[in-house]
Amino acid sequence: MVLDQLSGDVSGAARPAADAPSPARTASDAGGRRPALLILPALIALAAFFLYPLALVAWNAFTDPTPGLGNFVWFFSEPANLATLGRTFTTALWVTAVSLLLSYPYAYAMTVAGPRVRGLLMMLVLLPFWTSLMVRTFAWVILLQDTGVINQLLGAVGLGPFSLIRTQTGVIIGMVQLLMPFMVLPLYAVMSGIDGRLLPAARSLGARPATAFVTVYMPLSLPGVSAGCLTVFISALGFYITPALLGSPTDALISQQIFTQVNGLLKWGRGGAMGVVLLGLTLVMIALLAVSLRRAGRRVSR
Amino acid sequence: MSSSAISPDARPAPAPDAGSGRNDLAGRGARIELTGLSRRYGDFAAVDDISLVVEPGEFMTLLGPSGSGKTTTLNIIAGFVSPTAGSLKVDGAAIESTPAHKRDMGVVFQHYALFPHLTVAENIAYPLKRRGIGKARRAELIRAALDTVHLGEYGHRYPRELSGGQQQRVAVARAIVYGPRVLLMDEPLGALDKKLRDWLQLEIKRIHAELGTTFVYVTHDQEEALVLSDRIAVFNHGRIEQVGAASELYERPATLFVAKFLGESTVLRGEATRTGDGSAVGVCARAIHTPGRIEGSRAAIVVRPERLAVRPRDHRPEPGWNALPATVTGEIYLGSSRKLELALPDGSPALVREQAGMLSDTREGDEVTLTWRAGDSVLLPDDPDVEAVFT
Numbered sequence: 001m002v003l004d005q006l007s008g009d010v011s012g013a014a015r016p017a018a019d020a021p022s023p024a025r026t027a028s029d030a031g032g033r034r035p036a037l038l039i040l041p042a043l044i045a046l047a048a049f050f051l052y053p054l055a056l057v058a059w060n061a062f063t064d065p066t067p068g069l070g071n072f073v074w075f076f077s078e079p080a081n082l083a084t085l086g087r088t089f090t091t092a093l094w095v096t097a098v099s100l101l102l103s104y105p106y107a108y109a110m111t112v113a114g115p116r117v118r119g120l121l122m123m124l125v126l127l128p129f130w131t132s133l134m135v136r137t138f139a140w141v142i143l144l145q146d147t148g149v150i151n152q153l154l155g156a157v158g159l160g161p162f163s164l165i166r167t168q169t170g171v172i173i174g175m176v177q178l179l180m181p182f183m184v185l186p187l188y189a190v191m192s193g194i195d196g197r198l199l200p201a202a203r204s205l206g207a208r209p210a211t212a213f214v215t216v217y218m219p220l221s222l223p224g225v226s227a228g229c230l231t232v233f234i235s236a237l238g239f240y241i242t243p244a245l246l247g248s249p250t251d252a253l254i255s256q257q258i259f260t261q262v263n264g265l266l267k268w269g270r271g272g273a274m275g276v277v278l279l280g281l282t283l284v285m286i287a288l289l290a291v292s293l294r295r296a297g298r299r300v301s302r
Numbered sequence: 303m304s305s306s307a308i309s310p311d312a313r314p315a316p317a318p319d320a321g322s323g324r325n326d327l328a329g330r331g332a333r334i335e336l337t338g339l340s341r342r343y344g345d346f347a348a349v350d351d352i353s354l355v356v357e358p359g360e361f362m363t364l365l366g367p368s369g370s371g372k373t374t375t376l377n378i379i380a381g382f383v384s385p386t387a388g389s390l391k392v393d394g395a396a397i398e399s400t401p402a403h404k405r406d407m408g409v410v411f412q413h414y415a416l417f418p419h420l421t422v423a424e425n426i427a428y429p430l431k432r433r434g435i436g437k438a439r440r441a442e443l444i445r446a447a448l449d450t451v452h453l454g455e456y457g458h459r460y461p462r463e464l465s466g467g468q469q470q471r472v473a474v475a476r477a478i479v480y481g482p483r484v485l486l487m488d489e490p491l492g493a494l495d496k497k498l499r500d501w502l503q504l505e506i507k508r509i510h511a512e513l514g515t516t517f518v519y520v521t522h523d524q525e526e527a528l529v530l531s532d533r534i535a536v537f538n539h540g541r542i543e544q545v546g547a548a549s550e551l552y553e554r555p556a557t558l559f560v561a562k563f564l565g566e567s568t569v570l571r572g573e574a575t576r577t578g579d580g581s582a583v584g585v586c587a588r589a590i591h592t593p594g595r596i597e598g599s600r601a602a603i604v605v606r607p608e609r610l611a612v613r614p615r616d617h618r619p620e621p622g623w624n625a626l627p628a629t630v631t632g633e634i635y636l637g638s639s640r641k642l643e644l645a646l647p648d649g650s651p652a653l654v655r656e657q658a659g660m661l662s663d664t665r666e667g668d669e670v671t672l673t674w675r676a677g678d679s680v681l682l683p684d685d686p687d688v689e690a691v692f693t
């Protein structure tokens with residue numbers, strides 16, 4: 001379910017925004033209502049499997065067990081709930097930041113590598129898609145546990161042991177690995193469209209290599225950065241399995257708490273309220289992130 | 303500047319200094335000296351031991367077929383490619399180890415390489431900012447550069463909002479705004495249509511005259527080279543075949559390759575023997591005389607089409623003239639002149655150009671005598687490779 005949503009997201013996000021008016025739009029004037037017919041099946045599916053359940057959840061939040069704002073009052077008056085919410089957002093931010101730091105040079109390397117190396121790098125990015133989310137998360141359990149491969153390797157060079165599993169660090173490591181493709185792919189898509197002659201041109205105009213990179217390449221890669229960051233951040237907010245298996249129960253994220261409320265305590269209203277709060281805050285964050293990235297893009301390019 | 307009146311894609315404002323011929327960006331050109339320069343990729347020499355001096359303020363064109371090493375040479379001068387042998391001096395100082403951003407040269411790329419996220423004015427400001435030039439001075443220089451390329455009103459536009467010719471002129475403005483001593487251009491008009499190219503050639507020539515900067519210009523279009531250059535260096539297989547003014551290359555080509563690459567000509571091949579005042583070459587069982595002398599005996603004689611004349615078959619050549627029988631195989635009327643295509647007895651082609659008003663009454667199929675002065679025969683060593691390039 002999570003993955004389905006994500007792959008839908010990324011193919012849209014990976015395309016750099018085109019400014020040219022689409023010829024299809026002008027053609028549709030003559031073509032009548034045909035495009036509308038073409039997206040009708042998707043719209044019906046979206047309404048049946050996304051909007052309807054969403055409305056149901058929201059309805060529950062305001063009506064179960066009694067109509068009113070009771071569930072929301074409960075949510076905001078419990079410090080534990082607010083701590084969970086905060087932890088969810090900081091974890092998602094960390095995952096986004098670490099993914100970006102790892103993916104930016106990786107995607108850049110893909111654009112400058114020869115075709116053979118590029119194919120290999122692309123395969124490594126896509127590799128996670130060929131195994132199930134569960135399998136990969138359990139693999140991380142084995143790698144990260146106190147007597148796991150990572151601690152054994154660190155021990156061999158005289159470091160550690162570190163407690164990685166059942167910590168926020170472990171959750172972030174696992175989530176970064178699972179979400180990195182959604183950062184690398186839009187970055188690569190945008191970077192491979194950047195004209196390779198722009199950097200020599202900047203050099204000839206008197207820019208040191210680092211200056212040329214920061215003033216020309218980075219601003220041009222920003223659409224990829226914002227697409228990747230949005231996708232990874234939003235996906236990280238809703239992650240359930242990975243934090244459940246790699247994290248500690250005391251550091252649970254909001255998706256785990258929703259699960260507890262609904263499945264464990266059968267409090268459908270409270271679960272719904274948490275979902276509505278998460279959705280609302282996510283939308284606000286998307287708006288803020290989009291605005292600030294656009295500003296940053298404009299500032300860097302000055 | 304009347305040249306701007308024929309601009310097909312813009313309504314340029316007149317340059318402020320058009321009357322006086324002075325330009326705010328004018329400076330002094332540098333002297334560039336390439337000595338024994340090579341660039342090898344594995345076993346392959348993209349540039350093979352070339353030596354060339356470009357004088358201060360000169361317009362030097364690197365002309366040659368595709369793959370002959372022009373771009374590589376330009377990239378070596380710009381600092382994007384390092385030579386594997388030889389030395390490169392600018393105003394007497396060796397600069398092989400100077401990085402590109404410290405060479406203070408302007409470069410105009412074939413596809414302009416404008417920064418798409420910056421407006422025209424910001425593109426032109428880019429090199430000024432890298433040099434720490436203050437805002438007020440920057441504005442003046444940007445204005446002067448935009449006026450120089452007749453794009454005064456376009457500063458706030460983004461490159462994608464400009465036509466190809468306008469983008470090309472922005473690239474020129476960006477490369478000259480900081481007063482570089484050298485301007486390097488790699489086929490800057492290659493992506494444009496013929497009409498626009500003709501106009502921009504004149505614009506580039508005018509900018510060169512206004513600035514006094516040393517220009518090194520790469521093209522594979524011989525006509526463009528003739529229009530623009532003070533001197534032309536003809537490249538072939540990574541080597542320079544000849545350097546000289548256009549008239550020199552045309553009248554006195556040093557190799558068969560240069561003769562064939564620049565302009566049209568008739569080539570006569572045969573065995574050369576020395577005579578008292580030059581050489582005689584056996585062509586179609588006749589001796590063709592030329593004042594030239596070469597090493598070896600496999601020779602080619604090159605004659606330009608306007609030097610050849612067509613006479614009746616029974617014409618007797620005067621002393622000091624060569625003659626060959628020929629058959630007219632075709633005729634092309636060009637308005638100001640007429641081209642006649644002929645075949646020699648051995649089947650090889652010949653080409654004659656007659657000026658309007660001096661046309662002979664020759665027609666296709668006529669049996670004629672082809673005559674020309676012995677002094678108009680350029681004697682060169684034969685080069686069998688050349689046919690491969692041109693046929």
Ligand SMILES: Nc1ncnc2c1ncn2[C@@H]1O[C@H](COP(=O)(O)OP(=O)(O)OP(=O)(O)O)[C@@H](O)[C@H]1O
Binds near residue numbers: 349366367371373522
């Ligand atoms: N990085 C490289 N690696 C290997 N060979 C190269 C490299 N760069 C250029 N060459 C080769 O060197 C030769 C000269 O290339 P160059 O680009 O200088 O030609 P050019 O005269 O500019 O041709 P054109 O008119 O097609 O632009 C070509 O045969 C090219 O394949």
Ligand SMILES: [Mg+2]
Binds near residue numbers: 373374
């Ligand atoms: Mg080239």
